[in-house]
Amino acid sequence: MTTADTVIERTPALRTKLPAVGTTIFTVMSALALEKKAVNLGQGFPDFECDPQLVNAVTDAMTRGLNQYPPMTGVPVLREAIAAKLLQLHGRSYDANLEITVTAGATQAIITAILAVVHPGDEVIVLEPCYDSYVPNIELAGGVAVRVPLIPGSFRPDFDKISAAISSKTRAILINSPHNPSATVWTREDMLRLQDILAPTDVLLISDEVYEHMVFDAAQGRAHESAARFPGLAARAFIVSSFGKTYHVTGWKVGYVAAPASLTAEFRKVHQFNVFTVNTPVQYGLASYMANPRPYLDLPAFYQRKRDLFRAGLARTRLKLLPSEGSYFQCVDISGVSDLNEADFCKWLTTEIGVAAIPLSAFYGNGFDQRVVRFCFAKKDETLNLALERLEKL
Ligand code: PMP
Ligand code: GLN
Numbered sequence: 001m002t003t004a005d006t007v008i009e010r011t012p013a014l015r016t017k018l019p020a021v022g023t024t025i026f027t028v029m030s031a032l033a034l035e036k037k038a039v040n041l042g043q044g045f046p047d048f049e050c051d052p053q054l055v056n057a058v059t060d061a062m063t064r065g066l067n068q069y070p071p072m073t074g075v076p077v078l079r080e081a082i083a084a085k086l087l088q089l090h091g092r093s094y095d096a097n098l099e100i101t102v103t104a105g106a107t108q109a110i111i112t113a114i115l116a117v118v119h120p121g122d123e124v125i126v127l128e129p130c131y132d133s134y135v136p137n138i139e140l141a142g143g144v145a146v147r148v149p150l151i152p153g154s155f156r157p158d159f160d161k162i163s164a165a166i167s168s169k170t171r172a173i174l175i176n177s178p179h180n181p182s183a184t185v186w187t188r189e190d191m192l193r194l195q196d197i198l199a200p201t202d203v204l205l206i207s208d209e210v211y212e213h214m215v216f217d218a219a220q221g222r223a224h225e226s227a228a229r230f231p232g233l234a235a236r237a238f239i240v241s242s243f244g245k246t247y248h249v250t251g252w253k254v255g256y257v258a259a260p261a262s263l264t265a266e267f268r269k270v271h272q273f274n275v276f277t278v279n280t281p282v283q284y285g286l287a288s289y290m291a292n293p294r295p296y297l298d299l300p301a302f303y304q305r306k307r308d309l310f311r312a313g314l315a316r317t318r319l320k321l322l323p324s325e326g327s328y329f330q331c332v333d334i335s336g337v338s339d340l341n342e343a344d345f346c347k348w349l350t351t352e353i354g355v356a357a358i359p360l361s362a363f364y365g366n367g368f369d370q371r372v373v374r375f376c377f378a379k380k381d382e383t384l385n386l387a388l389e390r391l392e393k394l
Contacts, residue, residue, distance in 0.1 A: 017139070017140065018136050018140070020365075021136050025132065025359070025362035026044070026132075026358070027043075029042035029043060029346060029350065029356050029357075029358055030042060030043045030356070032347065032350050032356065033350055033356035036350050036354065037354070038349075038350045038351075038353075038354045038355055038356045039354060039356065039379075039383060039386055039390065041355055041356055041357055041375040041376050041377070041379065041383075041384075041387055042346070042350075042356035042357055042358045042375075042376065043356075043358070043376065044250075044328060044329065044376045044378065045250040045251075045378065046248045046250070046378040046379065047378070047379045047383055048248065048379070049248070050247055050249045051247070051248075051289075051295060053289065054247055054249070054285060054286075054289045055285075057284070057285035057286075057288045057289045058281050058282050058285030058286075059281075059285075060285070060288075061280070061281035061284035061285050062281040066284050067280060067281060068280065069276075070277050070278070070283055071277070072268065072271070072272050072276060072277055073097075073100075073101050073102065073268060073271075074100065074101055074102025074278060074283060075283045075284060075287065076096065077284065077287040078102055078286055078287040078290075079096040079097070079101075079102065079256075080096045080287075081286075081287050081290040081291070082094075082096070082100050082258065082290075083095070083096040083099075083100050085290065085293075086226075086258055088293075089226070090226045090228035090229045091229065092228040092229070092231075092234055094258045095261065098261040098264060098265075099258060099259060099261055100256060100257070100258050100264075101256060101257050101259075101264060101267060101268060101271060102254065102255075102256050102278050102283055103254070103255045103256055103271065103275070103278060104253050104254065104275045104278050104279075105242055105244060105253035105254060105255045106210045106240050106241065106242040106244075106255040107133055107253075107255075108253075108255070108274070108275055109238070109240040109242075109255050109256065110133060110134065110137060110174075110206060110240055111133065111140070111274075112257075112267060112270045112275075113206050113238040113240070113257060114137045114138055114141050114143070114172070114206070115137075115140070115141050116267045116269065116270045117171055117172060117204055117266065118141035118143040118171050119141075119142065119143070119171070120142030120143070121143070121169065122141075122142075122143045122144070122169060122171035122172075123143065123144050123146045123167060123169040123170045123171060124138045124144070124145055124146065124170070124171055124172045124173070124174065125148055125162065125165050125166070125170060125172070125173040125174065125203075126138070126145050126146070126147055126173075126174050127147075127148050127149070127162070127174070127175060128147045128148065128150065128363065128364050128365065128368075129150065129155075129181055129182065129363030129364050129368075130147075130174070130363055131176060131180055131208065131363070132362065132363065135365060143171065145365075146165050146170070147364075147365055148162055148165045149161070150182065150184075154184075155179065155182035155184045156184065156190075157175075157186065157190055157193075157194075159194070162194070162197060163197050166197070166201060170201070170203050171203065172203060172204040172205065172206055173194075173203055173204075173205055173206070174206045174208065175194070175205065175206070175207050175208065175227075176207075176208040176209075176210075177190075177207075177209070177211075177224075177225070178211035178212070178214055178224070178325065178326025178327040179211075179326070180211065180327055180329060181329055181358065181360055182322070182329075182331060182360075183322070183323065183325060183326060183327045183329045183330060183331060184323070184325055184326070185222055185224070185225075185325040186225055187222075187225065188223075188225050190225070191225045191227070191229070191230050191233065194233065195230045195232040198232070198233065198236065199232055203236070204236050204237070204238070204263070205227060205233055205236050205238070206240065207226070207227040207233070207237050207238070207239045207240065208240050209224070209226055209239055209240060209241050210240065210241055210242040210244075210245045210255070211245055211326055211327040211328070212224045212226065212241055212246070213245075213246050213296045214245070214299060214300060214303050214326050214327050214328055215300055215326040216300060216303070216304045216307060216324070216325060216326060217304070217325065218300060222325060222326070224326070226239065227239050234260075235260055236260075236263075237260075237263075238257050238258075238259040238263060239257065239258040239259065240255065240256075241255055241256055242254075243256075243286055246296050246299065247286070247289070247295065247296075248378075252282050253279075254278055254279060254282050254283065254286060303328055303377075303378070306328075306377045306378070306379070306381070306384065307324050307328075307330065307377055309377075309381060309384060309385075310330055310375070310377040310384050310388070311324070311330065313385070313388030313392075314330070314332060314391065316388075316392055317337075317388075317391045317392050317394055318336045318394055319332040319333065319337060319391065319394065320333035320335070320336060322372065328376055328377055328378040329374050329376055329377070330374070330375045330376075330377055331360065331372050331373065331374050332372065332375065333372055334371050334372065334373055335371040337394050341359075341361070341371075342359030342369050342370075342371065342372065342373055343359045343361060343362070343369075345357075345359070345373060346359045346373055349373075353390050353391065354390050355375075355387045355391055357374060357375050358373060358375075358376075359373055359374075360372045360373060360374060375387075
């Protein structure tokens with residue numbers, strides 16, 4: 001028998017569940033930006049503070065002793081505020097008790113929805129390029145990701161390809177508008193087309209709407225067309241959003257899911273065992289802050305100004321601008337500047353020029369390289385100007 005002196009420490013080898021997965025590109029590029037003291041326009045997060053009133057509202061909740069487990073589904077005042085907002089903005093009534101669940105950010109909302117509905121062997125359609133958590137989430141559920149490309153160049157949905165990808169095994173489709181990374185926004189016609197395609201099927205919709213309040217050029221008729229606006233979609237949808245994006249608090253990790261009661265019931269079965277509850281004082285703080293709609297109603301103009309400032313500066317560089325209709329991202333074509341592939345270009349740009357970006361190839365399963373990289377413009381004007389000064393040297 002071994003004793004404390006003779007015991008051999010041996011950690012058993014694992015068979016990985018996610019062989020294709022390493023550390024996320026966002027983490028890798030932020031670490032490189034920090035190391036090289038580069039301006040970090042890579043990972044998507046603001047470098048400015050949130051509204052002090054929001055901090056006060058959370059602090060107030062803590063001071064009032066609201067520090068223990070909240071209800072599993074989220075605090076009632078926050079769920080009611082979310083339901084009221086969805087009704088006001090999109091005209092759909094969600095029952096705050098049965099159809100809204102507060103989550104630990106959109107990330108947990110999406111994996112929880114997938115774990116709740118995807119059985120081993122089920123297919124889930126994702127539109128590439130797509131946010132990096134989707135495919136691993138599907139695979140963890142035992143599902144099979146069916147990748148349908150957005151139209152190369154324009155990143156618009158290709159509905160013929162989407163229709164063709166639907167099979168008897170399709171359990172769900174994941175969409176994301178405004179879109180990370182391409183900054184495109186689905187139109188009303190796009191949503192109607194999707195509604196028609198899904199109508200004869202039992203395919204569920206997971207609609208990632210985290211950038212819902214960052215849609216630009218409203219004067220030209222652009223708007224956020226939430227799945228909540230389309231009854232045929234809403235009846236089969238998990239609609240996901242994140243307070244992190246809307247209120248400049250990505251580190252707080254609070255979001256929500258709105259879904260019909262039968263879908264929410266299944267969602268909550270998983271939610272109660274993968275996170276159980278979400279930060280209590282932050283929920284109360286958000287609920288009281290939401291009473292004023294101005295912060296989210298003013299967000300498109302706030303970010304549109306930054307987008308325009310950034311685009312005007314980029315127009316003076318040799319990078320080629322792609323459209324930015326929504327989200328806080330701006331993609332550029334690098335082919336006039338460099339022969340490097342996207343990933344090497346981003347490393348070079350960070351190290352040699354002092355500006356970090358994200359390669360679009362990171363959003364494709366096969367690493368497809370179209371010579372396009374993504375910048376995040378959720379930054380102070382001075383940060384954007386410093387980055388632009390450096391990029392002009394290219
Ligand atoms: N979906 C998309 C498209 C995103 O860009 C993000 C933000 N990284 C998320 C989901 C995750 O949001 P959260 O930080 O609230 O988990
Ligand atoms: N959503 C952000 C992005 O796309 C960052 C998310 C993350 O770091 N996982 O850059």
